[in-house]
Amino acid sequence: MSQAEAPESEVPGTDSPPRRSPRRWSLGLLRSEIGTTFRRWRTLALLAVLAGVPVLVGIAVKIETGHGGASGGSGGGEGGPAFISQVTNNGLFLVFTSLAVTLPFFLPMAIGVIAGDSLAGEANAGTLRYLLVAPAGRTRLLLVKYATTLTFCLVATLVVACSALATGALLFPLGKVTLLSGTSISLGEGLLRALVIACVVALSLTGLAAVGLFLSTLTTSGVAAMATTVGLLITVQILDTIPQLHAIQPYLFPHYWLSFADLLRDPVYWDQLQKDLGLQALYVAVFGSAAWARFTTRDITA
Amino acid sequence: MPSPPTAGPRRAVPAERERVIETRGLTKTYRGGQLAVDGLDLAVPRGSVFGFLGPNGSGKTTTIRMLMGLIEPTAGSARVLGEPMPGAGRRVLPKVGALIEGPALYGFLSGRGNLLRFDAADPTADPRTRAERVGQALERVGLAAAAGKKARAYSLGMKQRLGLAAALLQPRELLVLDEPTNGLDPQGMREIRALVRELAADGTTVFLSSHLLDEIEQVCTHAAVMARGRLVVQGTVADLSATVLGSSGGGRLAVTTPDTADAARVLKEHGVTDLDVTGERVTGNLPVPASAAPPAADGPALDLADLNAALVRAGVRVRGFGAARASLEDVFVQLTGEGFDVAG
Numbered sequence: 001m002s003q004a005e006a007p008e009s010e011v012p013g014t015d016s017p018p019r020r021s022p023r024r025w026s027l028g029l030l031r032s033e034i035g036t037t038f039r040r041w042r043t044l045a046l047l048a049v050l051a052g053v054p055v056l057v058g059i060a061v062k063i064e065t066g067h068g069g070a071s072g073g074s075g076g077g078e079g080g081p082a083f084i085s086q087v088t089n090n091g092l093f094l095v096f097t098s099l100a101v102t103l104p105f106f107l108p109m110a111i112g113v114i115a116g117d118s119l120a121g122e123a124n125a126g127t128l129r130y131l132l133v134a135p136a137g138r139t140r141l142l143l144v145k146y147a148t149t150l151t152f153c154l155v156a157t158l159v160v161a162c163s164a165l166a167t168g169a170l171l172f173p174l175g176k177v178t179l180l181s182g183t184s185i186s187l188g189e190g191l192l193r194a195l196v197i198a199c200v201v202a203l204s205l206t207g208l209a210a211v212g213l214f215l216s217t218l219t220t221s222g223v224a225a226m227a228t229t230v231g232l233l234i235t236v237q238i239l240d241t242i243p244q245l246h247a248i249q250p251y252l253f254p255h256y257w258l259s260f261a262d263l264l265r266d267p268v269y270w271d272q273l274q275k276d277l278g279l280q281a282l283y284v285a286v287f288g289s290a291a292w293a294r295f296t297t298r299d300i301t302a
Numbered sequence: 303m304p305s306p307p308t309a310g311p312r313r314a315v316p317a318e319r320e321r322v323i324e325t326r327g328l329t330k331t332y333r334g335g336q337l338a339v340d341g342l343d344l345a346v347p348r349g350s351v352f353g354f355l356g357p358n359g360s361g362k363t364t365t366i367r368m369l370m371g372l373i374e375p376t377a378g379s380a381r382v383l384g385e386p387m388p389g390a391g392r393r394v395l396p397k398v399g400a401l402i403e404g405p406a407l408y409g410f411l412s413g414r415g416n417l418l419r420f421d422a423a424d425p426t427a428d429p430r431t432r433a434e435r436v437g438q439a440l441e442r443v444g445l446a447a448a449a450g451k452k453a454r455a456y457s458l459g460m461k462q463r464l465g466l467a468a469a470l471l472q473p474r475e476l477l478v479l480d481e482p483t484n485g486l487d488p489q490g491m492r493e494i495r496a497l498v499r500e501l502a503a504d505g506t507t508v509f510l511s512s513h514l515l516d517e518i519e520q521v522c523t524h525a526a527v528m529a530r531g532r533l534v535v536q537g538t539v540a541d542l543s544a545t546v547l548g549s550s551g552g553g554r555l556a557v558t559t560p561d562t563a564d565a566a567r568v569l570k571e572h573g574v575t576d577l578d579v580t581g582e583r584v585t586g587n588l589p590v591p592a593s594a595a596p597p598a599a600d601g602p603a604l605d606l607a608d609l610n611a612a613l614v615r616a617g618v619r620v621r622g623f624g625a626a627r628a629s630l631e632d633v634f635v636q637l638t639g640e641g642f643d644v645a646g
Contacts, residue, residue: 031422032423126406130465134395135392299372300367300372
C-alpha cells in the first residue's frame with residue numbers, strides 16, 4: 001500500500017485520463033470471452049471427447065473389416081450410421097460418418113453445456129454483476145455470449161471433421177469421391193464439400209444455441225440451465241422419432257439436421273437444407289428475442 | 303471534472319449537482335410482496351466519505367444494487383453522478399468503481415486474468431493501457447506478488463483485495479464499497495482504511511457500507527442509517543451523535559476513586575447526570591453545552607480539567623479519570639434497537 005503510485009504514465013494533465021467513447025462497440029469483451037471460454041478445462045475436455053468419437057468409429061470400422069466381411073458393402077447403410085459402408089473405400093467418408101454420428105447427441109450436448117452455462121454460470125459465480133457494473137451492457141453481453149457459443153459450434157464441428165479426416169487418412173485410402181447420386185468428383189472437391197457440410201452442421205446447431213442461451217437467462221444455476229438444455233434436446237429428439245407426432249415434427253429443431261447429406265448429391269438437393277436453415281433462423285429469432293427481453297429486464301440479485 | 307469541495311460547508315444543503323448519489327422515494331418490492339426498500343431519500347454529497355449503515359436485511363444491498371442498475375426500482379428514482387439510473391448506466395458506470403456484496407471471481411483465471419477480463423468488459427477502457435492499469439491496481443491493493451496465482455487458491459482476504467483492485471482499475475469519481483473489509487485481517491483493514499482516506503483526499507466520493515461501526519466512525523464524514531427498508535437518519539457523523547444521542551451526546555465520564563460518595567456529590571454539583579456507582583467506579587453523563595446545535599467534535603464544553611481539580615479540592619482521592627465520547631455504535635443501537643434477530 002504505497003502512497004507513491006503517482007507516476008500516472010506520461011500523459012500530461014492526468015486529471016481526465018483518455019477515455020474512449022462509450023458508444024464504440026469494441027471487440028475487447030468478445031475477445032476476452034472467447035479466450036476465457038476456450039482456455040477452460042471443461043471446454044477442452046468437451047472438444048477432446050468430440051475429437052475422440054471419429055477415432056473410435058474409424059478404429060471400429062478398421063477392425064470390423066479386418067476380420068473379413070470385405071467392405072461390408074452388401075448390407076449398405078442398414079443398421080449403421082450413414083456412409084459407414086463407404087469409409088473403407090475412402091477415408092474422407094469418415095468425416096461424413098462422424099458428423100452423422102455426433103450430430104444427434106454429442107455435438108448438441110456440448111453446445112448445450114456451453115450455451116446453458118453462458119449467463120447462468122456467470123450469475124452463479126457472481127461475476128455477472130461485476131461485468132454489468134463494468135459496464136458491459138446487457139445487450140452487448142448477451143450478444144457476446146451468443147457469438148461465443150456460435151464460435152464454439154463452429155470449432156466443435158471442425159474438431160470432429162478434422163479429427164475424422166486425420167483418422168480416415170491414416171487408416172483408409174483417400175481418393176475420388178463417389179457421391180450418393182453415383183457421380184464421381186475429385187478429392188479436392190470432396191474436401192471442399194466436407195468443409196461446406198461442416199459449416200452447415202455448425203449452422204444447424206445455432207437454433208439449439210439460442211434455446212440454451214434463453215434458458216441460461218432464466219436461472220442463476222449454471223448446472224440447471226445446462227441440464228435443462230440437454231434434457232430438452234433429448235426430449236425433442238425422442239419426439240422426432242414418434243410417427244404419430246408427424247404433424248409437429250417439421251417444427252422441431254433437429255428434424256432436418258441430417259439433411260446435410262444432400263450436399264453429397266449432384267446436383268445438390270436444396271429443399272431440405274433450406275428448410276433446416278430456415279427453421280434454425282426461426283429458432284434464433286424467437287429464442288434470441290426471448291433471451292433479450294428476459295435478460296435486459298431481469299433483476300440481478302446474484 | 304469539477305473539483306470537489308474538500309472541506310466544504312458542512313451544514314449547507316449541497317447544490318443539486320453536488321450530490322453524487324440522490325434518490326427520491328426509491329422503493330423496491332420483490333416478487334412475493336416483500337418490501338426491501340421503502341421510500342428512500344438518500345443524498346450523498348460530492349467529496350464525502352459516506353457510511354451506509356443498517357442491520358442485516360435492512361435493505362442496504364438492495365439499495366446499492368438499484369444504484370448500480372442491477373435491480374429495477376418498483377417506484378421512485380435514483381440519480382448517480384447527476385444522471386438517472388439505470389437509464390444512463392453506460393455513461394455513469396465507467397466513472398464508478400464498485401464492490402458489491404463481496405468479491406466474485408473466475409476461479410480458473412489468475413488474479414491478473416480476472417482484472418484483465420473485468421477491464422475488457424468496460425467499453426471505455428483503453429486496451430493499450432490495460433496491462434499497465436491492471437498492474438497498478440494490483441500494486442495498490444498489495445497483490446502484485448500473487449497476481450499470477452489462480453484466483454481459486456486465494457484466501458477470502460485476497461479475493462476481497464482483488465475485488466477492490468477491480469474497482470480501482472480506472473480513476474473513479476465514485477467508489478461504492480459494500481463491506482470492503484469483510485474477511486480481512488487487522489492489517490488489511492488498516493490498509494483499506496488508509497486507501498479510503500487516500501482516495502477521498504484525491505477527491506473521490508466513497509460510499510461505504512459496513513456494519514463495523516468503528517470503521518465507519520474512523521473514516522466517514524457522513525453517514526446514513528437504514529432499518530427495515532427505511533432511512534432512519536442521515537447527516538454528518540458529528541451531527542448524528544449530537545442529535546440522536548441527545549442528553550448523553552456529551553459523552554460518559556468515569557472516575558475511579560475509593561471516595562465514591564464524595565465524588566458523586568461533586569460531580570452532581572457540576573451538572574453530571576445519570577450517576578452510577580459500582581464498586582470504586584463512578585460514571586455519569588457529561589452535560590451537553592447549552593447551545594447544542596453546533597456539534598463541536600472536540601468534546602463537551604465543560605472543562606474536564608476543572609472538574610478534576612474540583613474533585614481533588616473536595617478531598618476526593620482520584621485513581622482514574624477519563625471521558626468516553628459517545629460512539630457511533632451508541633447512535634446505531636439507539637436507532638435500530640438492541641435486538642439481535644434480523645428483520646423479517
